[in-house]
Amino acid sequence: MFESLSEKLESAFKQIKGEGRITELNIAATVKEIRRALVDADVNYKIAKEFTDTVKDKAMGEKVLTAVSPGQLMVKIVKDELVTLMGGEEAVFNAKGNPAVILIAGLQGSGKTTFSGKLANFLKNKKGLSPLLVAADIYRPAAIDQLKVLGGQIGVDVFSEPENKDAVDIARKAVAQARSLNKNVVIIDTAGRLAIDEAMMNEVANVKAAVNPQEILFVVDSMTGQDAVNTARAFNERLDFSGVVLTKLDGDTRGGAALSIKYVVKKPIKFVSSGEKLDTLDVFYPERMAQRILGMGDITTLVERAQAQFDEAEAKKLEKKIRKNQFDFSDFKQQLEQIKKMGNIKDLLAMIPGVGKAIKDIDISDDAFKGIEAMINSMTPFERANPDVIDGSRRKRIASGSGKDLNEVNAFMKQFEQMKDMMKMMNKMPMGGKMPGMGG
Numbered sequence: 001m002f003e004s005l006s007e008k009l010e011s012a013f014k015q016i017k018g019e020g021r022i023t024e025l026n027i028a029a030t031v032k033e034i035r036r037a038l039v040d041a042d043v044n045y046k047i048a049k050e051f052t053d054t055v056k057d058k059a060m061g062e063k064v065l066t067a068v069s070p071g072q073l074m075v076k077i078v079k080d081e082l083v084t085l086m087g088g089e090e091a092v093f094n095a096k097g098n099p100a101v102i103l104i105a106g107l108q109g110s111g112k113t114t115f116s117g118k119l120a121n122f123l124k125n126k127k128g129l130s131p132l133l134v135a136a137d138i139y140r141p142a143a144i145d146q147l148k149v150l151g152g153q154i155g156v157d158v159f160s161e162p163e164n165k166d167a168v169d170i171a172r173k174a175v176a177q178a179r180s181l182n183k184n185v186v187i188i189d190t191a192g193r194l195a196i197d198e199a200m201m202n203e204v205a206n207v208k209a210a211v212n213p214q215e216i217l218f219v220v221d222s223m224t225g226q227d228a229v230n231t232a233r234a235f236n237e238r239l240d241f242s243g244v245v246l247t248k249l250d251g252d253t254r255g256g257a258a259l260s261i262k263y264v265v266k267k268p269i270k271f272v273s274s275g276e277k278l279d280t281l282d283v284f285y286p287e288r289m290a291q292r293i294l295g296m297g298d299i300t301t302l303v304e305r306a307q308a309q310f311d312e313a314e315a316k317k318l319e320k321k322i323r324k325n326q327f328d329f330s331d332f333k334q335q336l337e338q339i340k341k342m343g344n345i346k347d348l349l350a351m352i353p354g355v356g357k358a359i360k361d362i363d364i365s366d367d368a369f370k371g372i373e374a375m376i377n378s379m380t381p382f383e384r385a386n387p388d389v390i391d392g393s394r395r396k397r398i399a400s401g402s403g404k405d406l407n408e409v410n411a412f413m414k415q416f417e418q419m420k421d422m423m424k425m426m427n428k429m430p431m432g433g434k435m436p437g438m439g440g
């Protein structure tokens with residue numbers, strides 16, 4: 001995410017890093033590069049210019065500060081300005097009502113339906129609400145089916161009337177049904193078109209007037225850069241939406257949309273979405289995004305993702321097994337499954353400061369664990385629970401069962417042994433050698 005922007009900003013900071021102090025001259029060179037980096041990331045020129053003018057003024061104003069180096073000072077000023085540009089504080093999302101109505105709008109293909117599923121899952125699991133999903137796309141029967149499939153996966157009811165060609169009527173009925181079913185939040189997935197279209201705008205505006213939503217979220221594909229910003233402007237003029245959802249941040253996004261939308265439409269980004277897994281919806285925090293753009297990682301989000309998968313009782317059980325040196329292949333497999341649930345692996349690794357840049361050209365797919373899982377799956381339950389019994393002939397069988405060669409199985413067994421040795425060592429450490437992320 002935003003790799004090219006991060007790289008160019010870093011190179012801009014290099015201009016000033018070795019300098020003893022900030023001068024008119026070196027600041028001008030740095031600021032020029034920052035502006036070019038922003039424009040290359042598809043940030044509108046006017047925004048980029050205003051941004052760098054502010055950065056320059058601030059840097060010049062602070063030149064008397066000698067405690068920090070000019071390089072550090074620039075990074076801090078740019079970070080603060082990025083945060084401001086993206087909205088400053090975290091925006092409020094209002095899901096209070098009887099029921100609260102959340103209207104989802106955007107172009108076709110922007111990720112509305114996927115987002116609706118993610119939001120329902122988020123409100124159900126993280127906020128303890130009881131959502132009803134509503135399929136109000138009256139043109140594409142496939143969209144109704146898609147929402148039903150998503151609803152099934154997350155255990156959320158979906159309201160639809162495939163024969164009804166009146167989106168306003170569907171929305172009204174859905175809200176009434178939510179009331180009678182004691183659902184406290186209704187998420188209405190509306191129809192999109194490939195481009196801005198008067199009929200579509202009218203329809204969404206009519207739905208809005210009929211159900212009086214607490215939130216109107218405009219969903220936009222971040223890969224579309226400046227187009228995303230223009231579409232946002234058009235939707236906002238018509239709908240006066242309450243927030244933006246940026247999708248597909250897992251792709252090769254340059255950053256223009258994330259950086260310009262708030263400035264242009266004066267509405268905050270409320271959620272970001274990366275990937276198609278339904279449990280990886282992130283609340284948008286300008287501060288964390290700015291840190292990621294500047295290559296500082298995003299440990300806070302990483303920890304939150306881990307906590308979301310974290311089960312206190314399971315962790316205690318695991319810790320006990322580790323203490324007794326009984327950690328086995330079943331535990332290992334379970335750990336892998338938890339990590340996978342945290343989201344796209346490359347995305348996770350990139351949240352660790354400094355790692356994003358190092359792995360940007362390496363292809364790390366979510367299949368990275370497949371080989372390991374295949375090997376564990378080829379073990380018998382007895383072998384999984386008793387790793388020590390896995391001798392040469394068992395290894396051969398595991399290799400052929402998992403489609404791996406014997407060397408790979410041997411290497412994996414060795415790694416597992418090393419891991420156990422490390423656990424043993426940690427057990428002997430003072431403080432009980434607490435494992436990071438395993439609580440206790």
Ligand code: GDP
Pocket residue numbers: 106107108109110111112113114115192247248249250251273274275276
């Ligand atoms: P809609 O037409 O606006 O309802 O869009 P959909 O939810 O059907 O999404 C369009 C396509 O984008 C589908 O193939 C989705 O799987 C995909 N998609 C949606 N959100 C994301 C995302 O955050 N990342 C990626 N990589 N793909 C996404």
